Each structure stands twice: as C-alpha cells, then as structure tokens.
Amino acid sequence: MHTAISPSSFERRLLCYGSYFAEKDLPDVTSIYADEGTLLHKVMEQISTKGKYDEDIILTSEQQEIIEYTIKLLDKYNGNSFFNYYEYEVDLSFLGIDMKGTCDRVILEPSFYDSNANEYTKPVLHIIDYKFGKGIKVDVKNNYQLALYAMGTLKEFHDHEYFYDADINNNGFREVKVVLHIVQPYLNNYQTIELSSSDYLFNIDFYVNIIKKCLDENAIRTPNEKACRFCKAKINCPALKNIIPTNFEINKSDEELKIILDNKNLIINYLKSLEEHIKNRIEEGEKFKGYTIRKKNTNRTWNKDAYEVLTSILQDDAFEKKLIGITKAERLIGKEIINTITEKKEGEYELVNDNLENEKIISEFKIEI
Structure with missing residues (x-):
C-alpha cells in the first residue's frame, strides 16, 4: 500500500x-x-x-x-x-x-x-x-x-x-x-x-x-480536475458534491451553465468513479436497485492454431500489407521525418474556455516558501 x-x-x-x-x-x-x-x-x-x-x-x-x-x-x-x-x-x-x-x-x-x-x-x-x-x-x-x-x-x-x-x-x-x-x-x-x-x-x-x-x-x-482525478475519496467528498449539479436543465442562467462547463471534466470523472463504485459493490454481492452487471461484448481474436490454418489454406493471402501507425513510426524514425510525411486536416469547431488562465494547472503553480 x-x-x-x-x-x-x-x-x-x-x-x-x-x-x-x-x-x-x-x-x-x-x-x-x-x-x-x-x-x-x-x-x-x-x-x-x-x-x-x-x-x-x-x-x-x-x-x-x-x-x-x-x-x-x-x-x-x-x-x-x-x-x-x-x-x-x-x-x-x-x-x-x-x-x-x-x-x-x-x-x-x-x-x-x-x-x-x-x-x-x-x-x-x-x-x-x-x-x-x-x-x-x-x-x-x-x-x-x-x-x-x-x-x-x-x-x-x-x-x-x-x-x-x-x-x-x-x-x-x-x-x-x-x-x-x-x-x-x-x-x-x-x-x-x-x-x-x-x-x-x-x-x-x-x-x-x-x-x-x-x-x-x-x-x-x-476539488479540481487534477486533484480529484485519482482521489479515492471523491465519491463521498462533500466539497466535490457541492460542485455536481442536481440537474442539468437547459433553462439555467448563463452563469450556472458556465459553472457546469468549467467543471465538465471534473463532473465526468466523478460520474465514471460513481459507476465503478456501484459496479464493484454489485460484484461483491450487494443489491443496487435498478442496476445489475453483465459481461461486456468482446471482439473475436485468433487462437494459437490460426496462423498455421490460415497460412496453409491462403498462403500469402493470409496477410495484409499496410502502413504502421504514425506513433509507432515516430518512435522508429523520429519526429523530423514524420513531420515531412504527415498532415493535419482542419477539424470541426469545438467549444473551448476562452480564459486560458483556467487551463494553467500545476505547471504554473507558484511556490511560496
């Protein structure tokens, strides 16, 4: 521990x-x-x-x-x-x-x-x-x-x-x-x-x-996004609960909506942790009204016999040739070459906080001794 x-x-x-x-x-x-x-x-x-x-x-x-x-x-x-x-x-x-x-x-x-x-x-x-x-x-x-x-x-x-x-x-x-x-x-x-x-x-x-x-x-x-991210006590933290809105009605004032948006990641992280908390309780045998657990659907994967069977039937057609991913290629040949052979397309609009100071977290924390 x-x-x-x-x-x-x-x-x-x-x-x-x-x-x-x-x-x-x-x-x-x-x-x-x-x-x-x-x-x-x-x-x-x-x-x-x-x-x-x-x-x-x-x-x-x-x-x-x-x-x-x-x-x-x-x-x-x-x-x-x-x-x-x-x-x-x-x-x-x-x-x-x-x-x-x-x-x-x-x-x-x-x-x-x-x-x-x-x-x-x-x-x-x-x-x-x-x-x-x-x-x-x-x-x-x-x-x-x-x-x-x-x-x-x-x-x-x-x-x-x-x-x-x-x-x-x-x-x-x-x-x-x-x-x-x-x-x-x-x-x-x-x-x-x-x-x-x-x-x-x-x-x-x-x-x-x-x-x-x-x-x-x-x-x-x-409570703040970074402090709460891996905190084990956030589910029952009264200070954090004060930030979580009791409803998300669209007819709130702009000030109320801004508070929700400013704390979006904090709220999402809280809800994910809450979901994990309830799932763990049910896994341990507790009952939780309205919810149960089930196995997730998973994708099929090849077993240990697949290589031999496919290559014996399909020969070279058992394999596809395609370029490796950009991240892997960058590890192998470096950013300088990668920058010459990649491009970034213009993305769609997204909502961002126009107060950049809100985005400065611990890297801008001023130490006082």
Whole structure:
C-alpha cells in the first residue's frame, strides 16, 4: 500500500490539503491499466538487472515493442562509468512524516574535465520515471514526484564518491546537476529537464510546509480536475458534491451553465468513479436497485492454431500489407521525418474556455516558501 503522503500523491496533497485525511484509511484500488503498468515496471526491472524477464510473463507484441523502445532510449546510460540503481527505494522521513517512495531508475554520472571550458563539470544525478499509461500525458516540468525522488537520493548519496567533494548549497544538498526524465512510451513522450540541486523545486521547507497543512484535521478540501482525478475519496467528498449539479436543465442562467462547463471534466470523472463504485459493490454481492452487471461484448481474436490454418489454406493471402501507425513510426524514425510525411486536416469547431488562465494547472503553480 502506498503511504498517504508519498511522492506519487504529493501533487494531489498540494492541490487539496484535505485529501490527506480523506484518503488516509481507504484501501488502494486497482484497474487493468494499473495492472499493466505494474507488469511492465516488473519487466523493465528484470531486464535491467538480469538481462531477461521471467518465462511465465506473457507480453503482447505491442508491449514487447514498448519495452524494447524504452530500453533503447536509455541505453546510453549503461556504460561502466555510471552507477545504476533500479526500483530504488528513497526515504523521505527527513520531511517530518513517514514517507517512502520507489524510483524506477537512479543513475549517478561522474564529473569530467571539459577541455573547452577548462574546468570540471558537475556530477549528475538522473532520476527516471516510467509511465506506461496511454491516456494522460505526464510532464516533467515541476514534477513533484520526481523532485521528491531526487531529494531522497541526494540525501542518501550525500557522501558518494561522485558527490562528496561538491559544495553544499542552500537546500542542504551537494551542488550537482539533476536531470529528471519522464518516459511514457505509449504516447511517445520522452521529456527531460536539467536543474541544479539548489533549484527551488528541491527546497525542503516548501515540502515540510505543505505536509504540515495536510496534517491539519481541519484542512480544507479544494476539488479540481487534477486533484480529484485519482482521489479515492471523491465519491463521498462533500466539497466535490457541492460542485455536481442536481440537474442539468437547459433553462439555467448563463452563469450556472458556465459553472457546469468549467467543471465538465471534473463532473465526468466523478460520474465514471460513481459507476465503478456501484459496479464493484454489485460484484461483491450487494443489491443496487435498478442496476445489475453483465459481461461486456468482446471482439473475436485468433487462437494459437490460426496462423498455421490460415497460412496453409491462403498462403500469402493470409496477410495484409499496410502502413504502421504514425506513433509507432515516430518512435522508429523520429519526429523530423514524420513531420515531412504527415498532415493535419482542419477539424470541426469545438467549444473551448476562452480564459486560458483556467487551463494553467500545476505547471504554473507558484511556490511560496
């Protein structure tokens, strides 16, 4: 079980202090998407440490491609001069609460003499996080999960042979370069950002202050799209229920309609979570008036005998030749070539919020220390 305040949940706590007590005693929930992510993280760890993954693990061809792409992307960090740590557990108790986290990959890179600059470079700490989701693009800028991993690692390796002679900065860490990596292969999203360990993102006082606010039993709940997205308490959150309209009649005032539109994604997410909640209750044997559950219709798929049967009857006609998808092609040959052979047709009109400030979420959050 994840700790109630953890690197992965910190952004939610930052956006809604009251979410800590709201979720603290609730069990973890899972999904087929989370299960796939867990599986692919396990495969990455096994390949990185053993050179192969367990024989009893069965991957689809798409999953195999994703794993190969991710490995190739980071292959340059496998040299003898790098210290690599996989599924590295960081201890963040120095922030005043029992907090731990597991970083997918940590790399320590030594300094070297730059003859052009006539000086030694700073040693480098790489923090790498795999995201195997297909829906929401994850950004590396102002990524508090990665920042917390970096802080725990900087504490742990304070006197490492690569770091021990670096000066100590105002954040209390060795003055090194920190490179944060987000690797989200399904969305062809690989982002990095280079920072100094003296950057505001690694300021201990900021995190301690947020944690103290979360530990206040009267901490306010502030529903918003990002904070509520993965919150386990949203079904019974009174603050969120105040936003959900009791009806959607079209004869509401423009002000009332605008409130509904402004919170469209929040409302949709709430309804999806409500549906999942009721489905789980029925699966566990409860009755819910007016609703039952049934198996979804699924598409037919070829079984293990299909290849042999079809090729024996149809020979070459058993196969179709068609171009691979754009996302897959971009992973293989890069954006530069793809941009020359793709086009975007003009789309239909869609309704958008003309106040762009409403769309700026955590990436524009101003840290106050």
